[in-house]
Each structure stands twice: as structure tokens, then as C-alpha cells.
Amino acid sequence: MKAEIIAVGTELLMGQIVNTNAQYLARGLADIGVGVYFQTVVGDNASRIKEALRLAKSRVDLIICTGGLGPTQDDLTKDVLAEVLGQSLVIHQPSLDKMKTLFEGRGIPMVESNMRQALMLEHSDPLANDTGLAVGNAVTHEGTHYILLPGPPKEMKPMFDRYARPWIESKMDHVQPLYSLMLKFAGIGESSLEHALIDLIEAQSDPTIAPYAKEGEVAIRLTTRAASADEAAGRLKPLEQEIRSRLGEYIYAAEDISLEQHILQTLASQGKKLAVAESCSGGQLSDMLTSVPGSSDAFVGGIISYSNTAKHKLLKIPMEQLEGDGAPGAISEETAAAMAENVAELTGADYGVSITGVAGPGESEGKPIGLVYVGIARRGEKASVVKLQQSGNRETIKLRASKSSLYHLWKLLKS
Amino acid sequence: MKAEIIAVGTELLMGQIVNTNAQYLARGLADIGVGVYFQTVVGDNASRIKEALRLAKSRVDLIICTGGLGPTQDDLTKDVLAEVLGQSLVIHQPSLDKMKTLFEGRGIPMVESNMRQALMLEHSDPLANDTGLAVGNAVTHEGTHYILLPGPPKEMKPMFDRYARPWIESKMDHVQPLYSLMLKFAGIGESSLEHALIDLIEAQSDPTIAPYAKEGEVAIRLTTRAASADEAAGRLKPLEQEIRSRLGEYIYAAEDISLEQHILQTLASQGKKLAVAESCSGGQLSDMLTSVPGSSDAFVGGIISYSNTAKHKLLKIPMEQLEGDGAPGAISEETAAAMAENVAELTGADYGVSITGVAGPGESEGKPIGLVYVGIARRGEKASVVKLQQSGNRETIKLRASKSSLYHLWKLLKS
Numbered sequence: 001m002k003a004e005i006i007a008v009g010t011e012l013l014m015g016q017i018v019n020t021n022a023q024y025l026a027r028g029l030a031d032i033g034v035g036v037y038f039q040t041v042v043g044d045n046a047s048r049i050k051e052a053l054r055l056a057k058s059r060v061d062l063i064i065c066t067g068g069l070g071p072t073q074d075d076l077t078k079d080v081l082a083e084v085l086g087q088s089l090v091i092h093q094p095s096l097d098k099m100k101t102l103f104e105g106r107g108i109p110m111v112e113s114n115m116r117q118a119l120m121l122e123h124s125d126p127l128a129n130d131t132g133l134a135v136g137n138a139v140t141h142e143g144t145h146y147i148l149l150p151g152p153p154k155e156m157k158p159m160f161d162r163y164a165r166p167w168i169e170s171k172m173d174h175v176q177p178l179y180s181l182m183l184k185f186a187g188i189g190e191s192s193l194e195h196a197l198i199d200l201i202e203a204q205s206d207p208t209i210a211p212y213a214k215e216g217e218v219a220i221r222l223t224t225r226a227a228s229a230d231e232a233a234g235r236l237k238p239l240e241q242e243i244r245s246r247l248g249e250y251i252y253a254a255e256d257i258s259l260e261q262h263i264l265q266t267l268a269s270q271g272k273k274l275a276v277a278e279s280c281s282g283g284q285l286s287d288m289l290t291s292v293p294g295s296s297d298a299f300v301g302g303i304i305s306y307s308n309t310a311k312h313k314l315l316k317i318p319m320e321q322l323e324g325d326g327a328p329g330a331i332s333e334e335t336a337a338a339m340a341e342n343v344a345e346l347t348g349a350d351y352g353v354s355i356t357g358v359a360g361p362g363e364s365e366g367k368p369i370g371l372v373y374v375g376i377a378r379r380g381e382k383a384s385v386v387k388l389q390q391s392g393n394r395e396t397i398k399l400r401a402s403k404s405s406l407y408h409l410w411k412l413l414k415s
Numbered sequence: 416m417k418a419e420i421i422a423v424g425t426e427l428l429m430g431q432i433v434n435t436n437a438q439y440l441a442r443g444l445a446d447i448g449v450g451v452y453f454q455t456v457v458g459d460n461a462s463r464i465k466e467a468l469r470l471a472k473s474r475v476d477l478i479i480c481t482g483g484l485g486p487t488q489d490d491l492t493k494d495v496l497a498e499v500l501g502q503s504l505v506i507h508q509p510s511l512d513k514m515k516t517l518f519e520g521r522g523i524p525m526v527e528s529n530m531r532q533a534l535m536l537e538h539s540d541p542l543a544n545d546t547g548l549a550v551g552n553a554v555t556h557e558g559t560h561y562i563l564l565p566g567p568p569k570e571m572k573p574m575f576d577r578y579a580r581p582w583i584e585s586k587m588d589h590v591q592p593l594y595s596l597m598l599k600f601a602g603i604g605e606s607s608l609e610h611a612l613i614d615l616i617e618a619q620s621d622p623t624i625a626p627y628a629k630e631g632e633v634a635i636r637l638t639t640r641a642a643s644a645d646e647a648a649g650r651l652k653p654l655e656q657e658i659r660s661r662l663g664e665y666i667y668a669a670e671d672i673s674l675e676q677h678i679l680q681t682l683a684s685q686g687k688k689l690a691v692a693e694s695c696s697g698g699q700l701s702d703m704l705t706s707v708p709g710s711s712d713a714f715v716g717g718i719i720s721y722s723n724t725a726k727h728k729l730l731k732i733p734m735e736q737l738e739g740d741g742a743p744g745a746i747s748e749e750t751a752a753a754m755a756e757n758v759a760e761l762t763g764a765d766y767g768v769s770i771t772g773v774a775g776p777g778e779s780e781g782k783p784i785g786l787v788y789v790g791i792a793r794r795g796e797k798a799s800v801v802k803l804q805q806s807g808n809r810e811t812i813k814l815r816a817s818k819s820s821l822y823h824l825w826k827l828l829k830s
Binding site for chain 2 (some may be wrong): 012013014015017018019020022023024025026027028029030036037038039040041042043048052055212275276278281282283284285286287289290291293294295296299300301302303304305306307309310311313314346347348359360361394395398
């Protein structure tokens with residue numbers, strides 16, 4: 001089945017908001033084996049919406065419209081589709097009843113225009129809106145499937161997942177449920193990962209293999225359709241084994257969790273605590289860790305030693321090590337080791353992780369932008385230090401340094 | 416002038432990435448008075464790109480394509496446009512020379528396919544790529560203007576702003592240059608700001624008034640076209656004065672800089688230093704501050720006291736204050752004050768800022784999610800503490816707490 005997504009809304013055309021709905025729908029459709037061939041954005045203008053619908057009808061089997069289902073005179077999608085298909089609009093009574101109850105409950109009068117949100121095409125299937133007022137529509141006409149969804153993502157997403165997607169699947173032949181397996185990687189970049197799996201990716205059919213990369217993490221999702229979980233496992237497992245035989249050392253989880261979440265769970269399950277000492281990453285590692293709900297079970301805190309003063313006063317590193325002729329300096333193996341060891345010692349945490357380097361925009365201590373040392377220490381033991389040369393701008397170097405430190409901590413925890 | 420934006424890329428169609436380029440371009444075009452009538456996304460497929468170009472030609476005057484300028488066989492945009500316009504592709508020598516120099520500098524051989532990035536349409540204007548390798552193109556053919564930009568936002572944005580936008584303006588009739596004024600606000604939300612200015616926003620014509628909100632900051636941009644800077648100022652200044660008379664206490668800058676950047680510049684110009692003590696914000700405030708290039712001139716560092724252990728061992732707060740019957744606890748005015756005072760004392764910084772509160776997902780110390788105390792201290796003086804009740808999820812609470820602490824520091828620095 002070939003699909004087109006049409007987003008209706010002048011606020012999208014003007015750039016006031018980003019069309020995140022298109023991404024969400026494209027992914028959801030890919031999951032059920034529907035390919036999206038075009039995405040279009042049109043304004044709240046009847047003739048241009050009509051043009052977009054007619055064009056889409058000429059080139060795809062499934063047209064999904066988002067937006068334009070609201071109460072105002074600018075919300076035209078249903079009216080235009082009704083005209084294009086030669087149908088009337090009728091009231092969807094359950095939606096109207098729900099709306100009346102809601103307004104009564106709030107004690108405010110229901111403006112007449114709100115009733116527009118309960119309208120649906122005469123010969124369509126209503127799609128319930130569990131998180132809003134405008135009812136969705138699904139209709140097949142002359143072999144083309146049309147779906148109308150609301151624009152606000154908090155209404156669009158549940159309506160698509162709960163009602164539109166099953167409706168689409170019901171129109172597809174012989175559709176079995178989908179089973180997926182997510183493999184999460186650390187310590188390997190997107191291009192190296194693709195390189196190692198390129199034969200599998202290029203030859204994929206069933207299961208499908210989709211690489212994902214964002215914010216310093218890479219993942220692979222394996223997906224298949226099967227009559228049962230056992231049958232799915234019979235196809236997913238051999239492929240997973242093949243990938244593990246090539247890249248197993250980089251796989252930290254077979255579920256969709258972040259590396260920081262995985263590490264914090266591991267630590268918490270062992271009753272262990274972590275502290276960090278950050279220089280060039282400037283708090284980003286701590287911020288990542290504390291973005292995980294429940295992180296306080298394993299994360300004690302740490303020190304942002306952004307200056308030599310802080311490295312000396314807070315982390316107790318001798319000034320002679322940081323400054324002066326022949327000193328290793330703040331950006332050195334010695335200082336990374338001392339930062340990791342000392343932060344564990346000072347806080348009593350079981351593990352100390354440190355990051356020191358040059359995020360730019362200029363060099364520091366005559367050392368190049370992107371040079372980063374990561375230190376990992378068990379409390380009371382000598383730290384191991386890894387020297388990295390990161391590329392990219394200030395933001396990228398901070399992010400990669402933070403993610404790298406997590407990778408090296410993960411390796412220690414595994415060993 | 417009517418425009419269409421065509422984004423080329425299967426990764427967009429599949430939902431692997433969001434089409435943020437369309438938003439950026441739509442805003443940039445609106446700024447120069449060009450209306451975007453359609454946005455389209457097509458995959459890396461020659462016949463569908465061709466179809467999209469032909470359709471766009473039939474309905475707009477300006478077609479901007481993003482993506483498909485890279486080195487691989489999937490990058491087809493230039494080839495397809497060349498075919499549609501009946502032109503050849505030729506090497507843009509400066510782009511090729513730059514590429515050669517770059518590869519030589521890195522000591523790696525230049526793969527032949529990279530040369531594709533230096534190709535341009537025979538009768539077009541090249542658009543320099545200051546942040547990447549693929550040269551852009553601008554060409555007028557049979558009255559339609561075509562612009563080809565790279566897909567990666569970090570290449571697309573500077574190329575559009577520096578080269579494509581002026582090129583488009585040069586094709587417009589009687590266009591006077593644009594003058595804008597950005598007013599940046601702190602300590603006021605988007606809806607309060609709009610409420611205070613709603614009459615001006617609704618009655619706007621020239622200058623235009625555009626509110627912007629992102630990541631806890633709000634801004635207003637005033638824009639006008641004029642023959643000279645003086646003429647522009649004659650229109651912008653009275654409006655700025657009107658806005659200042661209503662909301663002046665919240666305006667921290669009349670240029671597009673972040674609050675953290677403004678504060679760090681102010682501190683650096685006074686030779687003052689800042690240290691922070693973060694509990695519930697977990698490093699986000701430090702991360703924000705250190706995202707500003709040159710932040711080390713004023714930011715010393717700080718302590719992430721995510722546990723009572725860290726508050727006690729690193730920040731020297733007595734355990735009796737943090738725990739036990741009748742103790743104020745970690746989330747209290749007393750502790751916020753001690754955190755700010757102590758971090759300034761311990762680091763020798765001139766100012767200490769602290770954040771302690773409940774980011775969720777559960778309550779803490781029996782105190783509700785969203786309760787946050789912010790402490791601001793001059794070293795050696797008593798801290799002032801502000802109690803806040805934030806709403807939202809964990810991420811939002813962390814972000815708002817961090818931004819609020821900056822707002823209160825800014826108020827102190829102003830006073």
C-alpha cells in the first residue's frame with residue numbers, strides 16, 4: 001500500500017510550528033508495512049486542499065490528512081473532502097454528546113461552532129478522539145482510503161495508534177501482527193555500525209532491519225510479521241545472533257532504553273553509587289543521568305570543575321599538577337585520573353567518572369579542540385583513563401564526551 | 416512571490432528525521448515577504464523528484480529544494496533539476512579546490528564520488544557552503560526561480576541566510592532592506608506576554624510583531640522594511656518604547672542572545688565569577704552556562720548535590736539540617752540558602768546560585784512535585800531565596816528551575 005500524508009495548516013506553512021506529525025505517521029505506517037511516498041503541507045485554503053487531495057488520489061492508495069478538524073471557519077478539511085467525494089456531513093452523535101457533557105461539566109456554554117467538531121462524512125467510519133473533541137474519519141471511496149486526523153499531536157497520536165492504524169490494517173490483505181526487537185549500541189558510530197551490517201541491511205526482506213541514530217546513540221530495530229510470538233522469535237533470533245556475533249561487544253540492551261538508564265539500573269540493582277567530575281562537558285553528563293526518573297537511587301552527584309580553582313578547591317587536585325612549567329595540566333591523563341579517583345573518595349561513591357578536555361571554541365593549554373580524557377575509577381583504586389579525539393562543534397564535543405564516558409563506565413561494569 | 420519548499424530524502428519520508436528545514440525556510444521567507452504555499456517531501460527517487468518539480472513549477476514562482484546534494488548515488492537533486500531544465504552539470508572549481516585542500520589536510524584520499532558535491536548547473540549561480548562540502552545552486556529558468564540547498568541543517572541554515580536569501584531578494588521588485596529588533600524577555604511566560612501586547616499584535620501592520628517562545632525563553636521580534644537604518648529606527652523605536660513601557664522590567668536584551676549568555680557577559684565585563692549548586696536541576700544549569708562559548712571567563716563550576724550525602728560532604732551542609740525530625744530538609748528555604756552561600760564560599764566565586772526542589776516522578780520529603788527553591792548569594796552575604804511552584808513533567812521542571820534561577824540572578828545583577 002502506498003501512502004501520502006497531507007498536513008493542513010497555515011501555521012505549518014508559515015513555519016510557526018514544525019510538522020512532527022508527519023514523522024510520527026511515517027514511522028507508524030512503516031511499522032505496518034505501508035510506504036509513504038509523499039508528504040505535503042497546504043494552508044487552510046479550500047481550493048489548495050482540494051488540489052492536494054486530487055493529486056494524492058492520482059498517485060497513492062492511502063491519504064492521511066492531519067489538521068483542519070477544529071471548530072473555526074479556517075478548519076476546512078472535512079468540508080473539502082465531503083465535497084470531493086460528493087458526500088454530506090452528518091453529526092456523529094456520541095462525539096456531540098461527549099462535547100455537551102464536557103461543556104456542562106465545566107459550566108460554560110457550548111458555542112455553536114464547536115458542533116462542527118462532531119461532524120463526519122455520511123458514509124465514513126468515525127475515529128474516536130480520546131484526548132480531544134474533534135472526531136476523526138476513515139472512508140474508502142473508489143478504491144482510495146482517506147483518513148482524517150486532528151492536528152494537535154496529543155490528539156493525533158492516540159487516534160492514529162488506537163483507531164486509524166487498526167482500520168488501515170483491516171484494509172490490508174493477510175496482515176499478521178508485528179513483532180520487533182530493538183538492539184541498543186554504545187561505543188560505535190552510525191557509519192561503522194552500518195558498515196559492519198551492510199550486507200544484512202541491503203539484503204533485508206523479512207525481518208526488516210532499521211538503523212536509528214540520535215544524540216550520540218545508535219540502535220537497530222528488527223521487525224517481522226508472524227502468527228505468534230514463537231514464530232516471530234524463530235525469525236528474529238537468528239538475525240539477532242548474527243548481529244551479536246559481529247557487534248556483540250557494543251550491544252548494551254535488547255530493549256529501547258538509553259545507556260544512562262541502563263547503567264543507573266545496573267548500579268541500583270547492585271546497590272552501587274556513582275559520582276561524576278566534569279570539566280569540559282560542563283554538567284551535561286549529570287544532566288543526562290538526572291533526566292532518568294529514579295536516578296537518585298544510584299547517582300550521588302558530583303563536581304563541575306570548570307576552572308582550575310574548582311579542580312583545586314572542590315576536587316583537591318594540587319595546583320602544581322594543573323599549572324606551571326612541566327605540569328601535566330588540567331587536560332591530561334593525570335588530571336582525569338585524579339578527578340575520577342577524588343570525586344569517588346570525596347562523596348563515598350563506589351564509582352567515579354571524570355571528563356576533562358577541550359570543547360572549544362579555542363585551544364586550551366596548547367591542546368587541540370576535541371581532545372578529551374575520560375577517567376573511570378572504583379573508589380580506593382587507580383582510575384583507568386581513555387584518551388579521545390572528538391570532532392564537531394562545542395555542543396557535539398560535550399555530548400560525545402558525555403556519551404563516551406558512559407560507554408567506558410559500562411565496559412567497566414560489564415567486566 | 417509565491418514559494419514551495421521541496422524536501423528530498425527518503426529518511427524524511429520514512430520518519431527517521433523531522434523536517435525542521437521547512438520551518439526554518441518558511442520563517443526566513445516570511446521575513447522577506449515571500450509566502451510559502453506548499454511544502455512537499457519526496458524520496459530519493461528521480462521520477463518522483465521530477466514530478467514534484469514540475470508540479471511546483473505549475474503553481475509557484477520560487478522553488479526551494481533541500482537535500483540530495485551529497486556524494487552518494489542516492490543524491491539526485493542536481494541531476495534531476497539539470498535534466499528538467501535541459502542544462503549540463505559542471506564543476507564549481509572553488510568548491511572542488513576547497514574539498515581537495517580539506518582532504519589533503521586530513522591526510523585521507525578523496526573518493527571520486529565526493530566530486531559530485533562540487534557540481535553545479537551550467538547556467539546557475541553557485542551558493543557557497545561555509546559549513547560543508549556540497550555547493551548550492553540558484554537559477555532562474557522560464558520565469559521560475561530554483562534554489563538547491565543541502566539537507567543537513569548546519570549547512571542549510573548558513574547557506575540560506577548568507578547567500579540564498581539575498582539572491583531571492585535581488586529577484587524581488589522594489590524591495591527595501593529589512594530591519595529587525597529582537598527583544599528578549601525573562602521571568603514572563605508566553606501567554607502573559609501575548610496578553611500584555613495583544614492589542615499591538617492584532618493591530619500590527621508595519622512594523623510586524625512576532626512573538627517567539629522556545630525552551631523557557633520568550634522573545635519579540637519587530638521588523639520593518641526601510642530605505643535606511645534611520646528610517647527603520649523611526650518606526651521601530653516608538654513600538655519598542657511602547658513595549659518597554661508595558662513590560663520593560665522583563666526585557667534583558669535588545670539583541671538575540673540567551674539569558675545565560677547575557678549574564679555571563681555581564682559578569683565577565685565586571686571581572687566577577689559565578690558558581691552553582693544544583694540539586695533537582697541535576698546539572699542542567701551548568702550545562703546551559705557552559706554551552707556559551709567563553710563561559711569559562713565567568714563560570715567557575717559548581718556542585719551537583721543530588722543526594723544528601725553530596726549536600727553534606729561536598730557542600731558542607733550539616734546533616735541535622737537535611738534529615739531528622741523537625742529538620743528543614745533538603746528541599747527548603749534554609750538549604751537553598753546554605754547551598755548558594757556555601758558554593759560561593761567554597762569556590763571563592765563572587766556569586767553563588769542554588770536550586771533544590773522536587774522534579775518528580777514522585778514526591779520527596781512529603782513535598783509536592785514542582786516545588787523549587789532558588790537561592791542567590793553574594794559571597795560572604797546571606798542568600799535570598801525564592802520559592803517557586805513549577806508545573807509540567809520532570810524535564811520541564813528541571814528546565815524551568817534552571818531558567819528561573821538565571822532570571823533571579825539577573826535581577827540581582829541589575830539591582
